[in-house]
Amino acid sequence: MxxxxxxxxxxxxxxxxxxxxxxxxxxxxxxxxxxxxxxxxxxxxxxxxxxxxxxxxxxxxxxxxxxxxxxxxxxxxxxxxxxxxxxxxxxxxxxxxxxxxxxxxxxxxxxxxxxxxxxxxxxxxxxxxxxxxxxxxxxxxxxxxxxxxxxxxxxxxxxxxxxxxxxxxxxxxxxxxxxxxxxxxxxxxxxxLKPDRSTEDCAALSEAIAVSRNCPISQSCYRVGALIITPSGERFTGYTHESSATHHAEQEAVIKAEAAGVSLRGATIYTSMEPCSKRASEPESCTQLILRHGFARVVFACYEPACFVCCEGAYTLRRAGVEVAVYPALSEKVLQINKHLF
Ligand SMILES: NC(=O)c1ccc[n+]([C@@H]2O[C@H](COP(=O)([O-])OP(=O)(O)OC[C@H]3O[C@@H](n4cnc5c(N)ncnc54)[C@H](OP(=O)(O)O)[C@@H]3O)[C@@H](O)[C@H]2O)c1
The missing domain is CATH 3.40.430.10 (Dihydrofolate Reductase, subunit A)
Structure with a gap:
């Protein structure tokens, strides 16, 4: 906003x-x-x-x-x-x-x-x-x-x-x-006070949305894609359930960065949907994961609909001082990719 x-x-x-x-x-x-x-x-x-x-x-x-x-x-x-x-x-x-x-x-x-x-x-x-x-x-x-x-x-x-x-x-x-x-x-x-990053944000967010199409259709999860770009330009992608039936897209991208030994401090994560703030099947929510790694910015297209839980991801990140940018103009694509749930 x-x-x-x-x-x-x-x-x-x-x-x-x-x-x-x-x-x-x-x-x-x-x-x-x-x-x-x-x-x-x-x-x-x-x-x-x-x-x-x-x-x-x-x-x-x-x-x-x-x-x-x-x-x-x-x-x-x-x-x-x-x-x-x-x-x-x-x-x-x-x-x-x-x-x-x-x-x-x-x-x-x-x-x-x-x-x-x-x-x-x-x-x-x-x-x-x-x-x-x-x-x-x-x-x-x-x-x-x-x-x-x-x-x-x-x-x-x-x-x-x-x-x-x-x-x-x-x-x-x-x-x-x-x-x-x-x-x-x-x-x-x-x-x-803040530079206009909308052109680069929308380009990177479109990549994250494209990655979400790799996720198989399931009634129990959203199909989400994520792209991390570090301050030095390294890039890592992930999508829901890519390597495990309990992993979210953000988690999959972070796991790849960790495996490569890359610090995520100051990085931006582009994710097609708002990062989750509550997890039943994992010890840490994606919001906690983002905070623990010191990401500077979170960019997403679509607030999490109230299908499964009441999500407080964007609010929690903002309160912790992380910059959150939302591009609802791209949310139609995300909802279309997840139409099996609506
Ligand atoms: N020159 C200008 O451009 C300009 C523009 C706008 C206003 N003004 C002037 O500014 C004066 C008012 O300024 P102000 O600083 O006294 O008041 P204000 O900012 O207009 O309003 C303060 C009130 O907003 C509510 N509030 C503020 N923060 C809150 C929070 N975190 N949570 C819940 N409620 C919150 C509280 O209302 P409650 O008391 O109901 O709890 C608080 O008393 C007016 O006289 C007006 O003429 C000038």
């Missing part, structure tokens, strides 16, 4: 002030640019405090998302009442008063950015814009789950500590320089 953080701040880093009126930071040209960016997104996320204080309608994006611990969200707020967007609320407690207004995703405490990204991705969302406030922006940055950060600074507005509300200034942990633009007086900094 491509995650874009977008916010406006004062010269001294405030997103708002404590007066009852909403602090207007953006100029007209900046707003127009934000709306263009919104129109490229599939979902938009704001924290519950922003829903309560600003009462935004978040128009122009098909899916609206918010997050709450307290459950203090009014069904009358514009988030729920304006337009026909799909609405999703991540909550730590059931919210029956939102029945019929939103899908409430009950999440264990704490709700992490990894949980939000994984659950939205499972629902087919590939582009998410996070518009604040400060707590939500910090959540995504701290977990390393922002791809692009757009910080628009109004140099003519200083709020001051006495009046200041939510406060957030972005500092990239990798020291990357932003693209800078002046928009009608606003200083706009756009940080592209």
């Amino acid at each position: 491509q995650v874009t953080l977008s916010f406006a701040r004062s010269a001294d880093g405030y997103l708002d002030d404590q007066t009852p009126e909403r602090l207007i930071l953006s100029t007209e040209a900046d707003w127009a640019a934000v709306h263009r960016l919104r129109s490229e997104q599939e979902a938009i996320l704001v924290g519950a405090e922003t829903v309560r204080r600003d009462n935004p309608s978040l128009k122009g994006v098909p899916v609206r998302v918010t997050v709450t611990r307290s459950g203090d969200l009014s069904p009358e707020s514009r988030f729920f009442t304006v337009g026909d967007a799909r609405r999703i609320v991540f909550s730590t407690q059931p919210l029956p008063r939102l029945d019929g207004l939103a899908e409430v995703i009950l999440s264990p405490v704490p709700i992490t950015a990894a949980r939000i990204v994984t659950e939205l991705e499972r629902r087919g969302i590939t582009r998410l814009m996070v518009e604040g406030g400060a707590e939500i922006l910090a959540l995504f940055v701290e977990e390393g789950l922002a791809d692009v950060v757009r910080e628009a600074i109004n140099p003519t507005i200083t709020v001051g500590e006495a009046l200041g509300g939510a406060h957030y200034c972005f500092t990239p942990s990798n020291g990357i320089d932003p693209e800078e633009e002046l928009l009608d007086g606003m200083e706009v900094r756009t940080y592209r």
Whole structure:
């Protein structure tokens, strides 16, 4: 999923002030640019405090998302009442008063950015814009789950500590320089934090999917293919049940790398389906195997359907700091190869 953080701040880093009126930071040209960016997104996320204080309608994006611990969200707020967007609320407690207004995703405490990204991705969302406030922006940055950060600074507005509300200034942990633009007086900094690897990812993932066709058809397993590429370019493939009736594709590829004496630290594993997180027939799940070997990236096409178990592979990997990239555009092929199960 491509995650874009977008916010406006004062010269001294405030997103708002404590007066009852909403602090207007953006100029007209900046707003127009934000709306263009919104129109490229599939979902938009704001924290519950922003829903309560600003009462935004978040128009122009098909899916609206918010997050709450307290459950203090009014069904009358514009988030729920304006337009026909799909609405999703991540909550730590059931919210029956939102029945019929939103899908409430009950999440264990704490709700992490990894949980939000994984659950939205499972629902087919590939582009998410996070518009604040400060707590939500910090959540995504701290977990390393922002791809692009757009910080628009109004140099003519200083709020001051006495009046200041939510406060957030972005500092990239990798020291990357932003693209800078002046928009009608606003200083706009756009940080592209991760390189676009989609072309090489899709090529390698297509190879992994092709390998999965070698797996014989069985009612008891998915047909999955995997391809490992190490930082120095060594490649190892595997498919489900290649050498043993209990082995998964990832395991088969890892066994070949181990036999060749190759370290997998920092490697990428491309696998047609989400790595499993629970195994009955083996001591270790593929997710544990990937973590034990120190893989840097996991790339897959299709989240594991709920045929056999509830899979937490992508979420567990993200929480452990492994970069996870998902290409649902290739999932149709994977489902076709596994149509014997559906
Ligand atoms: N200038 C801008 O571009 C911009 C953009 C957006 C917002 N804002 C401003 O930002 C202010 C709000 O910022 P804020 O930092 O105070 O609040 P916020 O980030 O909008 O929302 C914080 C709330 O979100 C929920 N939340 C956050 N992390 C959570 C987690 N991990 N699990 C569960 N719930 C979680 C909690 O809701 P509960 O309290 O319900 O538990 C928390 O109180 C507003 O006044 C708004 O005007 C400015």
